[in-house]
Amino acid sequence: MSLRKYAIGLMSLGMLVAIAGPVRADDEELTAQVEELVAELDADTISERDIAEQNLLRLVDVEGVGPQKFLAVLPKPNDNMPPAVRERLASIRKMVEQRLASQAIEASKVTLEAVNWPLEEVIKKLEELTGNKIIDNREAEAAAASPQIILKVENEPFWAVMDQVMDQARLSQYAYAGEDALSLMSRSEGEGQRFGRACYEGPFRFEVTEVSATRGMRNPSNQSLRLDLEIGWEPRLRPIALTQQMSRLDAITPDGEQLAPAQEQRVFNIEVQEGTCASTINVPFELPERSVEEIMLLGGTITALVPGKREEFRFDDLKSKEPIVKTLGGVKVTLERVVKNGEIWEVHMNLELENDNGALASHRGWVFNNITYLVGDDGEPIDHAGFETTKQTATEVGIAYLFDLPEGIDGLSWVYESPVSIVEREYKYQLEGIKLP
Structure with missing residues (x-):
C-alpha cells in the first residue's frame, strides 16, 4: 500500500482508521500527500477539516516518516493562507515539535558488537548512533596507542555503553570541554571503574x-x-x-x-x-x-x-518601518527595528515564549547563547560584536545585537536560531x- 493511497483512503472513508500493516514513505509521496491534506484544512465543513488535521498527524507515525521528516515537509503558516489553515498548521506543528522534544529527552540506545575495534572506530560509531559528539583529548603519545575494544550490547543507554568503553580504554571524563561534547582524557592513577558505580536514567548519569x-x-x-x-x-x-x-x-x-x-x-x-x-x-x-x-x-x-527542536527565523526586510513578527511552535520572534547608532548598527529583537515551563522566569542564559548573525548573498555569516538586554519579563526577553557594518545593511538578512519548545x-x-x- 502506498502512502498516498493510504491517506486518500482515510479521507474518502470520512473517518480515521489504524494502519493495517507497515507503510513506508518516500519524499515525493510524503510531500504530495501533505500538500493535499493541507488543502483539505480549508474544506467546507468542520468535520472534513478535523479529519484532514488528524490524518496529517497520523502521517508522523508512518514508517519512514517520523517527526523530523514530517516537519521538514509541512508548510509553515504564512499570511497568504486562510486564517483557519494558518491556525491549524500552527497547532499541528506545535504538537509535533512537542513530541520531537519529548523524544530528545529520552536516552539514546545503542546496539553494537565490536570485537577488537580500535577506540577511534568505536567513538565514531557511537557518534553516528546517538548524535553525541565525543572528543579524544588525550596527550598525543597516549592517543597514538589506540586501545582495542571488545563490546557487545543491545539497546543499552548511551552512558552505560560509554562507561564500559572508558573502563576498557582507561579513560576519564573532562566535563568542561567548552563545547557540547564528551571530552575524554587519560585516567589518573588509582581511579576506579565507572561502570557499576552510576545510575542511568533517561539521558542522565x-x-x-x-x-x-x-x-x-x-x-x-x-x-x-x-x-x-x-x-x-x-x-x-x-x-x-x-x-x-x-x-x-x-x-x-x-x-x-x-x-x-x-x-x-x-x-x-x-x-x-x-x-x-x-x-x-x-x-x-x-x-x-x-x-x-x-x-x-x-x-x-x-x-x-x-x-526541543531548534528552528531558524529569517528576516529579509531590515529596513521595515514596522515590526516583523514570526512564530514557530511556542516561540514568537519579533524584529522590532534596525537602527544606526554612530558607527554601529543595532538589531533590536524580542523573544516571547508560550508555555515555557518557567524557562524565562528563572533561567535566561540559554537565550543569550542562541545563535544569531547577519548574512548576505555570499552566504558568509557576520557575527555580532556584542549585545544589550533591553527587556526582561517572565515570558519575554528583548535584546539589541550590535554589528559593525562599514558598508551598511543593504542586501543583508538577519537570522536567529532558537528552540521552539521547552520541555x-x-x-x-x-x-x-x-x-x-
Whole structure:
C-alpha cells in the first residue's frame, strides 16, 4: 500500500482508521500527500477539516516518516493562507515539535558488537548512533596507542555503553570541554571503574563521586556528612536547568533508618553552562552514628528543563518601518527595528515564549547563547560584536545585537536560531552501597 493511497483512503472513508500493516514513505509521496491534506484544512465543513488535521498527524507515525521528516515537509503558516489553515498548521506543528522534544529527552540506545575495534572506530560509531559528539583529548603519545575494544550490547543507554568503553580504554571524563561534547582524557592513577558505580536514567548519569564527614573538635555540634553528587547528561541534550530539592532526596541506611537532611528546605538550582556535560552538587546530611558504615540506598528526583527542536527565523526586510513578527511552535520572534547608532548598527529583537515551563522566569542564559548573525548573498555569516538586554519579563526577553557594518545593511538578512519548545521532565534515580568514611 502506498502512502498516498493510504491517506486518500482515510479521507474518502470520512473517518480515521489504524494502519493495517507497515507503510513506508518516500519524499515525493510524503510531500504530495501533505500538500493535499493541507488543502483539505480549508474544506467546507468542520468535520472534513478535523479529519484532514488528524490524518496529517497520523502521517508522523508512518514508517519512514517520523517527526523530523514530517516537519521538514509541512508548510509553515504564512499570511497568504486562510486564517483557519494558518491556525491549524500552527497547532499541528506545535504538537509535533512537542513530541520531537519529548523524544530528545529520552536516552539514546545503542546496539553494537565490536570485537577488537580500535577506540577511534568505536567513538565514531557511537557518534553516528546517538548524535553525541565525543572528543579524544588525550596527550598525543597516549592517543597514538589506540586501545582495542571488545563490546557487545543491545539497546543499552548511551552512558552505560560509554562507561564500559572508558573502563576498557582507561579513560576519564573532562566535563568542561567548552563545547557540547564528551571530552575524554587519560585516567589518573588509582581511579576506579565507572561502570557499576552510576545510575542511568533517561539521558542522565548519576554518581556519588566523593563523601566527606566533618566532626568539630572544639565545637562538637559542628558536624555534617556531605555527598558530591555528579549529574551528567548526553552532550546532544544541552539542558537549560536542573533542579534537585532536598525534600525529594532520601538516604537509607542498612537498618532502614533515613538520614536527616541538614537543610531540608534547600533547593539546588543548576543553570547549565554552555560547553559542559556534567555538574556536581554538594548534598548535606546530618552526620550519623559511627556504627553506620554505608548508605544502602540514595534515591532522588531531579527536574530537567530541556530545549526541543531548534528552528531558524529569517528576516529579509531590515529596513521595515514596522515590526516583523514570526512564530514557530511556542516561540514568537519579533524584529522590532534596525537602527544606526554612530558607527554601529543595532538589531533590536524580542523573544516571547508560550508555555515555557518557567524557562524565562528563572533561567535566561540559554537565550543569550542562541545563535544569531547577519548574512548576505555570499552566504558568509557576520557575527555580532556584542549585545544589550533591553527587556526582561517572565515570558519575554528583548535584546539589541550590535554589528559593525562599514558598508551598511543593504542586501543583508538577519537570522536567529532558537528552540521552539521547552520541555520539563522529572527523572528518578537510585544509587546503592555508598561507603561512609
